[in-house]
Amino acid sequence: MGDVLNILLLQNTLRTATPVVLAALGCLMTQHVNITNIGIEGMMLTGAFFAVLGSYFAGSWVAGIACALLVGLLLGLFYYVFVIKFKSDEFIIGVALNIFAGGLTVFLLRNIFDVKGSFSDPAIVPLPTVEIPLIKDIPVIGPLLSGNTLLVYVSWLLVPVCWAFIYKTPMGFHLRASGEYPDALTAAGRSPERMKCLASVLCGLLSALAGAHLSLGYLTMFSENMSASRGYVAFACVIFGRGNPPKVFLAALLFGFIEALGLRMQKYMPSDLTAMAPYVVTVVMMVAVVLMERRKRRHAA
Amino acid sequence: MKKILSLLLCLAMLLTLGLTAMGQAEDGGELRVSLCIAETLGDLGFYDSANEGLKRLEADYGVIGSVVECKSDASMYQVALVEAAEQSDVVVAVGWQFWDGLTAVVPEMPDTKFIFVDNGLDGVGDNLMSITYAENEGSFLAGYVAMKLAQSGVVGVIGGENSDTINNFVVGYKQGALYANPEGTVLDPVYTDDYEAPDKGKEAALSLYSQGADVVYAVAGKTGLGVFEAAQEQGKYAVGVDSDQKYINPDVIICSMLKRVGDSVYDVISNYLEDSVFEGGTIWNADMSSGLVGLGYGDDTMTQQVSDELKAEVDALAEKIIAGEIVVESTR
Numbered sequence: 001m002g003d004v005l006n007i008l009l010l011q012n013t014l015r016t017a018t019p020v021v022l023a024a025l026g027c028l029m030t031q032h033v034n035i036t037n038i039g040i041e042g043m044m045l046t047g048a049f050f051a052v053l054g055s056y057f058a059g060s061w062v063a064g065i066a067c068a069l070l071v072g073l074l075l076g077l078f079y080y081v082f083v084i085k086f087k088s089d090e091f092i093i094g095v096a097l098n099i100f101a102g103g104l105t106v107f108l109l110r111n112i113f114d115v116k117g118s119f120s121d122p123a124i125v126p127l128p129t130v131e132i133p134l135i136k137d138i139p140v141i142g143p144l145l146s147g148n149t150l151l152v153y154v155s156w157l158l159v160p161v162c163w164a165f166i167y168k169t170p171m172g173f174h175l176r177a178s179g180e181y182p183d184a185l186t187a188a189g190r191s192p193e194r195m196k197c198l199a200s201v202l203c204g205l206l207s208a209l210a211g212a213h214l215s216l217g218y219l220t221m222f223s224e225n226m227s228a229s230r231g232y233v234a235f236a237c238v239i240f241g242r243g244n245p246p247k248v249f250l251a252a253l254l255f256g257f258i259e260a261l262g263l264r265m266q267k268y269m270p271s272d273l274t275a276m277a278p279y280v281v282t283v284v285m286m287v288a289v290v291l292m293e294r295r296k297r298r299h300a301a
Numbered sequence: 302m303k304k305i306l307s308l309l310l311c312l313a314m315l316l317t318l319g320l321t322a323m324g325q326a327e328d329g330g331e332l333r334v335s336l337c338i339a340e341t342l343g344d345l346g347f348y349d350s351a352n353e354g355l356k357r358l359e360a361d362y363g364v365i366g367s368v369v370e371c372k373s374d375a376s377m378y379q380v381a382l383v384e385a386a387e388q389s390d391v392v393v394a395v396g397w398q399f400w401d402g403l404t405a406v407v408p409e410m411p412d413t414k415f416i417f418v419d420n421g422l423d424g425v426g427d428n429l430m431s432i433t434y435a436e437n438e439g440s441f442l443a444g445y446v447a448m449k450l451a452q453s454g455v456v457g458v459i460g461g462e463n464s465d466t467i468n469n470f471v472v473g474y475k476q477g478a479l480y481a482n483p484e485g486t487v488l489d490p491v492y493t494d495d496y497e498a499p500d501k502g503k504e505a506a507l508s509l510y511s512q513g514a515d516v517v518y519a520v521a522g523k524t525g526l527g528v529f530e531a532a533q534e535q536g537k538y539a540v541g542v543d544s545d546q547k548y549i550n551p552d553v554i555i556c557s558m559l560k561r562v563g564d565s566v567y568d569v570i571s572n573y574l575e576d577s578v579f580e581g582g583t584i585w586n587a588d589m590s591s592g593l594v595g596l597g598y599g600d601d602t603m604t605q606q607v608s609d610e611l612k613a614e615v616d617a618l619a620e621k622i623i624a625g626e627i628v629v630e631s632t633r
Contacts, residue, residue, distance in 0.1 A: 008511045012504055117343015118499070118523055120549070214500070219530055223499050223523060224341060263491065263504055271463050271492035 004264040010144055012263070014152065015218060017256030019044070019210045021155045023234035024252055025162050026206030028243045029199040032166060033192075034179035035083060037200075039094035040207040041231025042101030043075045047211025049105040052124055052222040053112070061125045061216055068212040069205055076204025080197045098231075106224055120221035127151060127217040149217035151209065158206075163245040175199060207231070233282060240285045255281065332364045332574060335385035339378065339396025340496060341370050344523040346543035347562060351395045351418060354563025362574050365389075371398070373497070378402040386413040391573070393418060393566055397466060403429060414579055416569055418562055419466065421584035421633075430569065431584040433633065434560050436466075437473030438622050439594035440518070441629045442615050443540050443558040444477025446596065447516040448485050449611055450538060450555055457488040457509035459528055461496040461521035468632045470520045470542070470558070476630055477618075488512055493524050502527030510535045516555065518542070529553055538606065547599030554599075555606040561593040590623045 023040050030037035047068040054067025079097065083090045113119045127149045136146035166172040177185040178192035178199075185192045210230070215222050233255055241247030258281045262274035336355050338348050355366045369385055371377040379402040385392045386406060394403055395418045407415050407426045417431040447456045456478050460467040468490075475487045491505040502524035506517050510531060517532065518540040519525030525542060532539040532553035541547060541557030565587050573579045587593040596615060598607055607615075621627045 008508065012507070016504070115343060116349075117341050117497075118345070118526060120526060219499050219503060219527060221499060221526060221530070223497070223526070224343065225497070226500070228498060228500070260504070263501075263508060266491060267489055271494050275494040 004261070004267075007140060007143060009257075009260050009264060012260035013253060013256040014144065014148065015256070016259050017252045018152050018155050019214050019218065020230050020234045020237060020252040020255055021159070021249055022151070022210035022213060023207050023231055024237045024241075024248045025155075025158055025245060026203040026210070027231075027234050028162070028166075028238045028241075028245065028248055029175070029202045029206070031238050031243045032176050032179050033196045033199040035090050035196065035199070037079070037090065037094055037203060038232065038235055039075075039079055039097035040203065040210075040234055041227055041229065042094075042098035043072060043079075043204055043207035044211040044214070044231050045098075045101045045105055045225065045227040046075060047072050047208025048215035048226055049108065049211070049222050050208070051212035052119065052215045053108075055125045055216055056121060056123050059123065059125060061127050064125065064216050065127075065209070065212050068208040072204040072206070072208025073201060074204070075208070076201035077197075079204065080200035084193060084196045084200065102225060105222070109222065109224070118221055118223040124216070124220050126220040127213070149213070151213040151217050154209070155213075159245045159249045166243075166245070171195075171198075210234075233278070236282045236285065240289055242289075251285065254285075332362070332391065332570075333389035334358060334364050334366050334391045334393065334570060335389040336366065336368045337378075337381045337385055337392060337394045337396075337399060338368060338370045339398035340373050340522070342368070344496070344543075345526070345546060345549060346522055346541075347419075347560070348395060348522075350544045350560070350562040351393065351566055352563070354566040355393070357563070357567050358570055362571065364570070364574075373398075379405060382406045382415075383410075386410040386415075390414065391416065391570060393570075395419065395562070397464075414573070414581070416566065418566065421586075423582060423584055427581040430579065430581050432565050432569065433584060433586045434562075434565075435586060435588035435594050435629075435631075436558070436560055437469045437476075437629045437631045437633075438589045439558045439560065439596065440470045440473030440520075441477035441480070441622065441627070442596050442618060443518055443556065444474035444479075444487070445481045445618060446556055446607055446611060446615060447474070447518060447538070447540055448478040448481035450606060451485065451515035453513050453515045454482060454485040455488060455513040456485065456516045456518070457506075457512070457514035458490045458518040459502060459505045459509070459521050459525070460490050460492045461524055462494055463492045465632045467492075467520055470518075472630045472632055474518055480618075480627075486513075488514055493521055496522035496524055498524050499527030499530070503531045506531035506539070507535070510537050516540060518558075541597075545597030545599060547597065547603055551599055551603035557597045557599075559593075559595050559597045561587075565591075565593050588623075589619055595619060 023044055027040050050071040051064040051068040055061050055064030082088045082093045129147055129149050132146040136142045174190050175195045178195035182192035237248050237251035240251040255278055259278045262277040265274050342348050358364045359366045369381045371381050378398050382402045383406055391414045393416045397420045404425055407429045415429040421431045421433045458471055458474055471490050478487050493501040493505050495501055506528040509517050516538040519528035520542050529539050529550045538555045539553050541554050543560045546557045547554045
């Protein structure tokens with residue numbers, strides 16, 4: 001088992017978890033304003049594409065990130081306009097967004113880069129990796145904490161930032177109120193709609209950032225449908241962590257760990273089973289949440 | 302009398318019209334060929350190779366080609382075949398996924414010729430020809446080169462799924478590697494269960510490199526693109542598959558195991574066009590002697606990790622395989 005349980009497993013866990021963490025942070029914003037947003041999958045995919053587009057044409061990863069964020073902003077506004085302004089069904093709009101993102105990226109891939117399926121080119125500038133002096137020399141912790149790509153650290157930083165924003169600032173309080181009890185917010189002279197708009201835009205930005213990490217950090221290419229259901233996993237993590245950023249972060253790590261473990265367990269069980277592992281864990285997690293909630297309710301009674 | 306004469310004339314004119322139309326269909330100018338792809342184009346390998354074959358047919362014979370991508374949608378496989386068969390004279394089905402669809406559709410469409418690529422299906426109809434490839438023989442050479450370049454004496458392989466076709470690559474590779482160095486180690490293959498996920502390919506390759514592999518053979522379609530990224534990151538080597546993939550990253554891809562799907566499709570259809578020969582009901586195994594499997598090293602402008610001596614050794618080994626002096630294991 002020594003070849004399975006080692007430092008590389010943990011490195012793999014971090015790499016796999018990061019895009020999910022970023023997307024989940026976006027998703028929990030809309031979750032707090034009481035919108036069930038499954039459109040993050042599509043936001044992620046579009047973000048991944050435009051990050052590559054920006055990086056390729058401008059020759060810099062900064063432009064890639066900027067491009068992704070801009071598109072994330074637009075998608076967030078789009079989601080706000082349809083779901084909150086026009087009061088369409090959030091689920092339908094989410095699904096539509098995902099299908100639209102899949103079609104749009106394929107269309108643009110073929111028309112802008114004249115390739116099918118995937119686009120990789122030396123001209124795409126990847127995100128830089130960050131070596132932390134001193135820490136990188138510590139055994140075990142060094143290779144884990146140092147030498148990751150930029151957005152990995154950004155995602156770690158964003159977890160406490162989001163937590164503080166949601167639970168410790170007046171604006172975070174209003175954000176939650178607009179989901180839990182919008183009438184109270186209106187009575188206090190604040191517009192719930194504006195808070196929902198903010199949540200929607202933040203969700204778009206963070207999901208696009210998750211996509212940028214996929215296409216510029218994790219890999220240096222764009223591939224059709226490369227978000228590969230990570231948006232849904234992120235959503236599951238948000239439900240599991242009940243919208244609390246540190247808990248959501250742990251849920252994402254657990255998912256990353258199971259996927260990394262699955263890859264390494266092939267020696268001991270068939271690969272079809274190991275490929276299923278992350279999704280089995282998702283279902284188990286969901287059941288656990290329901291059971292925990294039920295117990296809590298019983299205690300309250 | 303005049304009436305009969307004019308009627309006869311009309312009939313003759315109609316006949317000649319009909320005959321010229323038939324003539325056109327036969328001389329290839331209007332042969333319609335549909336390519337049914339089980340997943341999507343853009344894998345820079347297997348499917349794209351088939352598509353290149355079609356493009357060459359369009360250029361050389363003026364066939365009217367069309368491509369249907371099923372995008373791994375299982376409900377599409379049969380529908381795509383039926384639609385393609387209705388619209389064209391020859392249907393090329395690329396991917397094992399069409400097995401059931403062909404079994405059902407081929408007998409219903411006796412006027413359409415079907416070519417099944419990568420799997421052998423017989424007893425279905427005289428209008429179906431299957432092409433299989435001796436990927437085990439090509440992979441033998443790939444394994445030989447990989448082991449020769451692996452200073453650690455350890456090599457690895459990544460498969461798209463745990464299936465007979467993929468394992469046919471794996472057994473050949475393993476045998477070739479151990480032929481080069483009986484003391485060497487071929488790590489257990491890692492299967493990604495996905496041909497379209499470069500991220501999984503990268504993780505799988507990183508795990509193999511961390512176990513000491515110096516060279517990893519990517520037998521996983523688009524997933525393999527992630528393997529090349531991992532090789533770049535780790536400063537190790539990789540072997541490409543299906544097409545000559547060296548151009549994707551000449552610094553890390555030492556060679557590619559060629560499976561010239563496009564050429565085989567081209568050969569079959571050009572034979573049909575030129576000599577009206579279509580060997581329906583048969584399975585053609587394109588082995589080393591056909592020249593359709595082997596190794597590719599990119600072109601001279603690219604960094605060459607494989608020395609000329611080693612290339613000559615590879616050619617000698619290929620001769621031995623053709624002569625039957627080396628028998629490569631197979632899972633088929």
